[in-house]
Amino acid sequence: MNQGHCFLNRILLIFLCLVVMPQKVLTVIGTRPEGIKLAPLVLELQSRPSEFKSIVCVTGQHREMLDQVLESFKIEPDFDLNLMAPNQTLAQITARAVAGLDKVFGEVLPDVVLVQGDTTTAFCGALVGHYHQVTIGHVEAGLRTGNKFSPFPEELNRRLISQLADLHFPPTKCSQDILLGEGVNPAKVFVTGNTVIDALMLTREKVAVEVPAAAKPLDSILSGKRIVLVTGHRRESHGKGFENICTAIRQVADAHEDLVVVYPVHLNPKVQEPVNRILGGHKRICLIQPLSYQGFVWLLNKADVVLTDSGGVQEEAPSLGKPVLVMRETTERPEGVAAGNAKLVGTSIEKIVDHLTELLSNPAVYAAMSDAKNPYGDGTASKQIADVLIATKSQVMDSK
Numbered sequence: 001m002n003q004g005h006c007f008l009n010r011i012l013l014i015f016l017c018l019v020v021m022p023q024k025v026l027t028v029i030g031t032r033p034e035g036i037k038l039a040p041l042v043l044e045l046q047s048r049p050s051e052f053k054s055i056v057c058v059t060g061q062h063r064e065m066l067d068q069v070l071e072s073f074k075i076e077p078d079f080d081l082n083l084m085a086p087n088q089t090l091a092q093i094t095a096r097a098v099a100g101l102d103k104v105f106g107e108v109l110p111d112v113v114l115v116q117g118d119t120t121t122a123f124c125g126a127l128v129g130h131y132h133q134v135t136i137g138h139v140e141a142g143l144r145t146g147n148k149f150s151p152f153p154e155e156l157n158r159r160l161i162s163q164l165a166d167l168h169f170p171p172t173k174c175s176q177d178i179l180l181g182e183g184v185n186p187a188k189v190f191v192t193g194n195t196v197i198d199a200l201m202l203t204r205e206k207v208a209v210e211v212p213a214a215a216k217p218l219d220s221i222l223s224g225k226r227i228v229l230v231t232g233h234r235r236e237s238h239g240k241g242f243e244n245i246c247t248a249i250r251q252v253a254d255a256h257e258d259l260v261v262v263y264p265v266h267l268n269p270k271v272q273e274p275v276n277r278i279l280g281g282h283k284r285i286c287l288i289q290p291l292s293y294q295g296f297v298w299l300l301n302k303a304d305v306v307l308t309d310s311g312g313v314q315e316e317a318p319s320l321g322k323p324v325l326v327m328r329e330t331t332e333r334p335e336g337v338a339a340g341n342a343k344l345v346g347t348s349i350e351k352i353v354d355h356l357t358e359l360l361s362n363p364a365v366y367a368a369m370s371d372a373k374n375p376y377g378d379g380t381a382s383k384q385i386a387d388v389l390i391a392t393k394s395q396v397m398d399s400k
């Protein structure tokens with residue numbers, strides 16, 4: 001073959017790669033929040049088959065709680081590493097996720113890997129992506145507390161993923177500024193809003209039409225009551241923190257006869273044990289199984305006050321105008337606090353009781369915290385991320 005022919009073939013190959021061949025995007029999902037936040041993006045990629053070939057790998061770091069989400073959004077994974085084991089250590093999850101993902105990357109040969117947030121799965125997805133020299137997209141990039149033990153181990157996971165990622169998708173300007181302050185190339189940083197708002201908007205429409213099956217048993221119990229919705233699971237609160245949280249909730253429930261506390265309890269045994277021991281059997285406290293996403297959005301929409309340490313719930317509540325008390329000492333989501341919807345109350349009994357009582361008894365404080373705002377996005381984050389993948393495709397190819 002002469003030189004001219006070779007040159008033409010190369011041009012043709014580059015043209016095919018850039019224009020005709022869909023980008024092979026491997027999305028790695030491990031836990032419930034990653035499932036919720038990546039589902040709208042996977043659906044967006046699937047809806048554009050000429051541009052993307054979407055492949056989903058779940059590590060199964062969570063099982064029941066992740067399966068609920070996949071079922072809610074009708075997503076069928078192409079690979080399932082089925083990693084969950086009761087009470088496994090962080091090092092064990094990491095070792096097994098890296099080994100499992102290595103094989104998947106070898107088989108799929110993706111152009112891009114997408115990871116979300118700050119879990120062990122997300123960190124392992126980015127690390128193995130780097131080993132395979134795949135373009136790494138980090139969804140929900142740039143969140144920081146500045147304290148490497150709070151949240152633990154998530155704060156460090158985020159920092160490490162930022163070192164590995166090629167495309168950074170911070171949800172807000174605040175998280176963008178953090179990345180730029182750390183020296184990340186501005187041309188690789190795209191503010192998109194948080195995909196959790198896409199998920200919330202998709203689901204809110206559905207549950208407005210019909211009470212989801214998971215929520216039906218609650219509907220009559222909650223009628224005419226004021227509702228405090230609780231979620232919690234953070235590792236740094238295991239032990240004393242959870243004992244305090246539960247004691248505070250019990251005290252507030254004892255003091256208010258018109259109140260129902262609904263607490264879908266995270267399946268982590270370190271959460272289940274104190275919650276069931278301290279809150280079990282109280283007539284105004286409903287301890288329930290984790291809810292499907294539809295069930296949870298329905299409940300969140302009905303709740304008067306939210307008490308949580310969850311990242312996702314801190315983002316969803318302001319969009320629905322729900323006051324949130326954040327049972328943590330630090331937050332990487334200051335936008336909710338700045339918008340006036342959220343307050344950091346820590347995990348001391350006294351502070352939780354005081355702030356919750358104030359919200360329940362002072363209408364002015366309640367009104368000030370229940371004005372619906374959208375600090376975390378407008379529901380178009382997934383489309384924006386997919387568009388960036390297309391717009392940066394040539395750079396993606398160049399960087400290999």
Ligand code: UD1
Nearest residue numbers: 031061062063064065066085086087088119120267268269
């Ligand atoms: C993980 C993430 C955390 C995220 C949280 C969301 C890490 C280190 N932690 O924390 O960032 O905010 O998920 O919920 O990545 N379990 C079940 N069934 C389930 C899920 C969990 O039984 O569906 C139990 C298992 O015993 C499991 C334990 O919970 O070993 C802990 O799960 P793990 O993923 O290690 O940590 P989480 O505390 O859930």
Ligand code: UDP
Nearest residue numbers: 033036264290291292293296310311312313
């Ligand atoms: N959620 C749910 N069912 C529940 C409790 C929470 O679907 O019973 C959703 C919630 O709407 C939010 C996400 O789970 O989007 C938060 O997950 P989690 O608190 O486990 O993790 P975090 O957000 O703290 O990482």
